[in-house]
Amino acid sequence: MDNLILGRYVPGQSIVHQLDPRSKLLAMFIYLLIIFWANNLVTNLLLTLVTLAMILLSKVRLGFFFNGLKPMFGLILFTTLFQLFFTRGGAPLFEFGIIKITDYSLAQAALIFTRFVLITCASTLLTLTTTPLSLADAVESLLGPLRRFGLPVHEIGLILSLSLRFVPTLMDDATRIMNAQRARGVEFSEGNFLQRIRATIPILIPLFASSFKRADALAIAMEARGYQGGDGRSKYRQLSWARRDSLLIMLMILLALSLFLLKS
Template sequence: MTKMIFGRFLPGDSFVHKMDPRAKLLFVFIFIIAVFIANSTWSYAALLVITLLIMLMSKIKLRYLINGLKPVLILMVFTLLLHVFFTKGGALVVDFGWVNIYEEGIRQGIFISVRFLVLVFITSILTLTTSPIAITDGLEILLSPFKKVKLPVHELALMMSIALRFIPTLMDETDKIMKAQMARGSDLTTGPVKDRVKAVVPLLIPLFVSAFKRAEDLATAMEVRGYRGGEGRTRYRLLKWTMRDTLALLALLVMIAILVLLRN
């Protein structure tokens, strides 16, 4: 539980850390579009190479990402197996009577799993290399044109930032409650499924109480400090777009052009 990396920020001095948050958000948005452009073996291989390069540039270890994303990786394996056993088409690869595995099922399973993997890795690198405050500022500036249609841009960016920040906090709180319950003799890891589900109830109740209390304390602290929304607020940290950000986006556009060429 303590290894979960969703919403966590790791300070650093890598190329990705130094990028402007607006550039990183645009990069991730364009990269997500590029993921859905890929439809061949070579294009998905290119996506994996791009993801590996970004990870190396961020100086985040692959082992750290894998350990923190184990629940997501389990879901990815489950998705792979679903496609392998239930997608029909192409040549019959394995025939075990009632279990038939087709070439198209293996192909689709691998492609969907790779797509899911690179999306999770890229978004995780974004949150690991960008502080919640920087993400909020970047989102608000990028969405500022929508203020003309009365969209509460500041409030939306603030809610997303708080949600990201609360994920590791709730994970830590869950770990503390689990250890407290286990110290009192509660068994959360062994026994029949029915008993495990019953044991989770004493865990959920204090977790929800703690979450609501933290939310109330945060709202009170913001009101005491005079927070009244984004109207008229100034910024302590000013974002600065550099040549590094421009080059990163240009490199991504070149990569997308290569992906288009590698399509079937």
């Protein structure tokens, strides 16, 4: 829990850090759309190489990056097991009761696992190299044309910014609550599966309580300072689209065409 890096920002001067947040957000959307075209070994290998290249260009240490994703890998593996055990079709490889593993379910489980890992890596890289405020500004800028239809664009950007900002804070709160419960004799790693689930209840209740208290305090602080978003509000940070941002979008379109041609 202490090493979880999803939602955290790591300052840097790499080319990925210097990209306009709008281009990174658009590239992320394209990535999420085309990742479902990767349905064989070649296409998944191509996506893996592209993702690894972006991580290397960000100059984030690979050990730091993947150690921070270990808590997420457990959840991904747990989700993949359902795909492995309960997908029907194909030649049977192993069968025990209602659990049946076939060659088709094994291939589907590997595909789902790869997709979840790539999506997690890409979204984590986005938050590691982009501040929450920049992401909020990017969302507000990209959704700007929808303002004429009554969409609260600024409020959506603000909600996104606050959500990303408080992910690490919630993780820190959860860690403190777990340490306090351990000091009172609660064990989270002992017993069967149901006992471990019951042991999480003393974490969830105070975590929800502290979250609501923090949200209320934030709302009061913003109101006391006269916060008012939307039209007429100036911006300290000005977004600037450069040639490298156009190149990134062109590369993502080229990647999309390559996956479309190589997919099964």
